[in-house]
Amino acid sequence: MTRFSNRIDRRFAELAERGRTGLIPYVTAGHPKPELTVDIMHALVAGGADLLELGIPFSDVMADGPVIQHACEAALKQGMTLDKVFAQVAEFRRRDADTPVILMGYMNPVERRGLETFAEQAAEAGVDGLLIVDCPADEAADTTRVFDEHELHQIFLVAPTTTESRIERMAPLAGGFIYYVSLKGVTGSAALNADELAPAVDSIRARSDLPVAVGFGISTPEQARAVGAVADAVVIGSALVRKLDGAESREVAGDIVADYIGSIRAALDGLDESAPVEARA
Amino acid sequence: MVEVVEKATAASADPRQALPDASGHFGRFGGRFVSETLMAALEELEQAWLKYRDDVEFQAELDSDLAHFVGRPSPLYLAERLTAHAGGARIVFKREDLNHTGAHKINNTVGQALLARAMGKQRVIAETGAGQHGVASATVAARLGMKCVVYMGADDIKRQAINVFRMKLLGAEVVSVDSGSRTLKDALNEAMRYWVTNVDDTFYILGTVAGPHPYPALVRDFNAVVGREARRQCMDEYGKLPDALVACVGGGSNAMGLFYPFIDDREVEMYGVEAAGRGLSGLEHAASLCAGRVGVLHGSRTYLLDDDAGQIRHTHSVSAGLDYPGVGPEHAWLKDSHRAQYVGVTDDEALEAFHLCTRKEGIMPALESAHAVAWAIKQAAGMDRDQVVLVNMSGRGDKDIHTVADLEGISI
Ligand SMILES: Cc1ncc(COP(=O)(O)O)c(C=O)c1O
Numbered sequence: 001m002t003r004f005s006n007r008i009d010r011r012f013a014e015l016a017e018r019g020r021t022g023l024i025p026y027v028t029a030g031h032p033k034p035e036l037t038v039d040i041m042h043a044l045v046a047g048g049a050d051l052l053e054l055g056i057p058f059s060d061v062m063a064d065g066p067v068i069q070h071a072c073e074a075a076l077k078q079g080m081t082l083d084k085v086f087a088q089v090a091e092f093r094r095r096d097a098d099t100p101v102i103l104m105g106y107m108n109p110v111e112r113r114g115l116e117t118f119a120e121q122a123a124e125a126g127v128d129g130l131l132i133v134d135c136p137a138d139e140a141a142d143t144t145r146v147f148d149e150h151e152l153h154q155i156f157l158v159a160p161t162t163t164e165s166r167i168e169r170m171a172p173l174a175g176g177f178i179y180y181v182s183l184k185g186v187t188g189s190a191a192l193n194a195d196e197l198a199p200a201v202d203s204i205r206a207r208s209d210l211p212v213a214v215g216f217g218i219s220t221p222e223q224a225r226a227v228g229a230v231a232d233a234v235v236i237g238s239a240l241v242r243k244l245d246g247a248e249s250r251e252v253a254g255d256i257v258a259d260y261i262g263s264i265r266a267a268l269d270g271l272d273e274s275a276p277v278e279a280r281a
Numbered sequence: 282m283v284e285v286v287e288k289a290t291a292a293s294a295d296p297r298q299a300l301p302d303a304s305g306h307f308g309r310f311g312g313r314f315v316s317e318t319l320m321a322a323l324e325e326l327e328q329a330w331l332k333y334r335d336d337v338e339f340q341a342e343l344d345s346d347l348a349h350f351v352g353r354p355s356p357l358y359l360a361e362r363l364t365a366h367a368g369g370a371r372i373v374f375k376r377e378d379l380n381h382t383g384a385h386k387i388n389n390t391v392g393q394a395l396l397a398r399a400m401g402k403q404r405v406i407a408e409t410g411a412g413q414h415g416v417a418s419a420t421v422a423a424r425l426g427m428k429c430v431v432y433m434g435a436d437d438i439k440r441q442a443i444n445v446f447r448m449k450l451l452g453a454e455v456v457s458v459d460s461g462s463r464t465l466k467d468a469l470n471e472a473m474r475y476w477v478t479n480v481d482d483t484f485y486i487l488g489t490v491a492g493p494h495p496y497p498a499l500v501r502d503f504n505a506v507v508g509r510e511a512r513r514q515c516m517d518e519y520g521k522l523p524d525a526l527v528a529c530v531g532g533g534s535n536a537m538g539l540f541y542p543f544i545d546d547r548e549v550e551m552y553g554v555e556a557a558g559r560g561l562s563g564l565e566h567a568a569s570l571c572a573g574r575v576g577v578l579h580g581s582r583t584y585l586l587d588d589d590a591g592q593i594r595h596t597h598s599v600s601a602g603l604d605y606p607g608v609g610p611e612h613a614w615l616k617d618s619h620r621a622q623y624v625g626v627t628d629d630e631a632l633e634a635f636h637l638c639t640r641k642e643g644i645m646p647a648l649e650s651a652h653a654v655a656w657a658i659k660q661a662a663g664m665d666r667d668q669v670v671l672v673n674m675s676g677r678g679d680k681d682i683h684t685v686a687d688l689e690g691i692s693i
């Protein structure tokens with residue numbers, strides 16, 4: 001559908017040009033503490049993140065595992081709201097005009113705000129993409145139309161069980177990148193099978209021109225490297241959220257991010273140096 | 282008239298084949314609001330349902346199980362002393378409480394378990410609130426030799442201890458869910474999560490007409506035997522259709538099962554009774570149709586109870602089976618199209634009806650069903666003596682005696 005290009009498209013174009021594998025960390029807005037979120041976002045970028053995914057806390061995160069469930073509950077308990085999420089993005093934007101921000105969340109809070117208002121406020125805050133977990137392409141006619149008007153990409157998931165015909169139906173609606181879920185299960189599930197990844201990513205590339213990011217179940221630098229060898233970008237979610245849990249100050253959170261995201265970045269950089277760009281294209 | 286077991290299939294007599302539409306929508310409601318990770322499993326289930334819905338052998342086996350294992354048809358019973366008490370229309374009960382395991386829930390689990398077996402799944406999972414659906418799932422799993430895991434909110438485990446023990450006796454594993462409000466909605470989330478991770482060998486027996494397509498239609502179809510029997514029994518007994526139907530609504534399966542075969546009979550009024558808890562003016566109730574608004578929960582667009590930020594609210598009802606912040610999308614559609622009316626009955630009114638029904642009829646209703654009884658008494662009072670109010674006695678109250686005793690400060 002991409003009739004516009006925003007920060008996400010520009011960032012992926014840059015990555016392709018530089019032969020760099022993208023790193024997309026996920027954190028839940030307001031976890032571990034609402035006042036740390038913006039600092040964590042900046043620290044993630046400083047540590048080597050290329051795009052950011054920010055979770056909108058929701059009471060019923062049906063597709064998320066215990067780590068993100070817990071993060072959402074903790075954030076809500078500390079008074080996180082959608083307005084505060086937008087405010088955090090806007091504050092982040094004051095010091096970072098380029099790093100794309102994708103909000104990840106569930107449909108009900110979006111509908112309660114009103115789709116139009118939600119899109120308008122998201123765009124105004126400086127959001128670039130929306131990943132609404134429980135809004136598959138089949139139900140996305142309204143959302144993509146409205147998001148489009150505000151130059152926001154709706155990002156869709158592809159699962160190992162997604163058929164080729166479903167990918168074909170989703171492709172015209174999808175913007176930004178395709179998010180391949182690397183395993184059957186909820187976020188934070190254990191096993192990742194890198195061998196099965198390459199054919200799946202190839203199958204998506206045959207049906208969409210968008211970059212492919214891979215996530216769910218990636219926690220170690222080794223896994224990130226294996227995934228990065230086939231994907232345009234790697235998403236790190238539950239593993240990061242788990243590490244951040246209990247961090248009380250911006251210094252502690254900053255150190256955790258620097259260490260952990262730094263180690264993932266280093267693994268991906270090693271990969272990028274060893275593989276010529278053409279070999280991965 | 283010789284009683285015949287109502288056929289489980291009535292595709293040809295299906296009043297509204299068109300709903301849900303091909304994408305699972307009832308007007309603007311329903312649909313499939315789930316993560317992509319579940320889409321393939323739902324499509325597989327839908328294909329199986331479409332296939333076996335019209336499969337003669339499958340339906341014959343289902344009919345046989347309903348007759349010999351469940352005990353169908355369930356009787357239609359004239360509640361004479363309750364009728365006299367109300368002083369108006371005749372109150373008749375559709376006796377789903379006499380089913381094996383004590384509630385309408387078994388109609389659905391027998392059907393879904395046969396579907397699971399036909400699809401080659403070895404394990405079934407279920408969510409449960411009151412424990413009735415969990416027991417009904419554990420029961421059919423035991424009979425078919427399948428492994429069964431039941432997800433149940435930690436708070437519900439406390440208030441439904443007898444059913445938890447029943448499930449364990451039947452060989453099921455009961456998993457306590459500690460997230461969120463620790464009730465039915467959280468059990469459903471957890472069952473979905475497990476299903477996403479184990480779709481290959483696991484069949485999810487959803488217990489009500491909620492959830493993503495095809496569940497609302499599938500569960501309705503398996504429960505519609507209640508309405509089909511009731512329709513015929515009422516014709517046989519009273520020579521006419523009932524004037525009003527009354528059923529309690531948690532997720533809405535016993536109500537949908539009763540209502541569905543009557544939808545085209547415009548003269549038959551339909552009342553869905555929600556849990557008004559401590560009153561609809563406050564927040565301590567579970568009446569999503571009476572007091573909620575349209576949103577998205579558990580895979581479908583429907584009426585639900587949430588706060589202004591769209592967070593799903595904790596609900597309250599004296600009956601665990603009605604304590605749910607959403608409702609099946611077909612009820613949302615029936616409400617908006619004014620085909621059915623939805624009303625609330627408070628905890629106190631339900632408890633009063635529980636006692637009244639027990640003392641006057643010798644039938645101890647489940648606290649869920651007691652909500653329907655309470656409304657039926659009100660409804661009948663304002664109607665003529667030759668009219669018939671047909672109540673779905675969705676379950677028996679044995680499971681609730683501890684709750685009732687606790688509420689009344691009695692230790693047993
Ligand atoms: C006896 C009985 N009636 C009614 C219900 C409510 O469910 P539904 O609205 O799906 O019929 C339950 C749920 O546990 C139940 O046990």
